[in-house]
Amino acid sequence: MIDDIRHIQDRALAGLSAVTTLDDLAALERDLLGKTAELSGFKKVMGTLDHDARREVGAALNAAREAISEAVAQRRSELEVVAAVARAESERLDLTEVRAGGDAGHLHLVTQTIEELEDVFVGLGFSVAEGPEVEDDWHNFTALNFGAFHPARDMQDTFFVGLGGPREVVMRTHTSPVQIRVMENQRPPIYSVMPGRVYRNEATDATHLAVFHQLECLVVDRGITFGHLAGTIDMFTKAYFGPGWTSRLRPSYFPFTEPSAEFDIQRPDGTWLELGGCGMVHPNVLSNCGIDPEEYSGFAFGFGLDRLAATRHGVTDLRELASTDIRFLEQF
Ligand code: PHE
Secondary structure, eight states, X not given: OHHHHHHHHHHHHXXXXXXXXXHHHHHHHHHHHSTTSHHHHHXXXXXXXXXXXXXXXXXXXXXXXXXXXXXXXXXXXXXXXXXXXXXXXXXXXXXXXXXXSTTSOOOOHHHHHHHHHHHHHHHTTOEEOXXXXXXXXXXXXXXXXXXXXXXXXXXXXXOEESSSSXXXXXXXXSSHHHHHHHHHHOOSOEEEEEEEEEEXXXXXXXXXXXXXXXXXXXXXXXXXXXXXXXXXXXXXXXXXXXXXXXXXXXXEEETTEEEEEEEEEXXXXXXXXXXXXXXXEOHHHHHHTTOOTTTOEXXXXXXXXXXXXXXXXXXXXXXXXXXXXXXXXXXO
């Protein structure tokens, strides 16, 4: 009888390892351990045995039931993993597949513009750098030579984030903090462009957005002059818009550049568009980043990408760029 029980146990274990679905496993569990199971049949016979034999058979039956229960649990957890993997696989969405599918969509005009400008600058030997949109006061203001009570802090209508001390964390108001991050992490020569999203707490209208994009350009090397700055701005204007376009600089003020200028670009029809700010990197800014201003000089400029793209594509209201109207977006 003991041999019979062992034999049933061996067969059960072999059957369990051959089961491949959770449903089949549940059915087999009923067959092996339920009321009508082969093992349950031995209980009746046990009443006819003497004391010692009954103990022996009882122990063998318990051991067999235990071994089978353990094997069922083990197999169940294996099959659950297999089922979870299969479910994840069947529910998986490959978003790159959607993009590869012909007319299934395309990049937003602003993203296209960022990629195109990156290509222009990478072709000139610049690298591309990025930084966080949530910034600390040091990178967005202090390291850029905005003193604690510097009136120019009010030039940038700032969204403050409720983290840290009062006014310690901001949504970056410009891409210039990425200049600081690059200079803190890299020694000159530096030739970098830094595209990204920026935030200003101001009312939106046809020519202003509260969330918009800038591209910053930073060069730090030996012997860099204002001439290099003006030449680089004019070069990229022509590369992006075409040979009929030019640029001009007007004196201005930024705490982090000295001298500073605004730059405008001229359309072939003679009209001007205000695009951004620029200047020679202020010696204090270089020192703040551990770069010796006696040895190195640099220039920086930054401009609104949304405006640039809108001008080239004849979009007259910047707010359209933030719309989700597919009829508008499809045109580009
Ligand atoms: N960060 C300035 C702004 O957003 C633009 C700027 C960039 C000016 C680089 C000078 C140098 O207004």
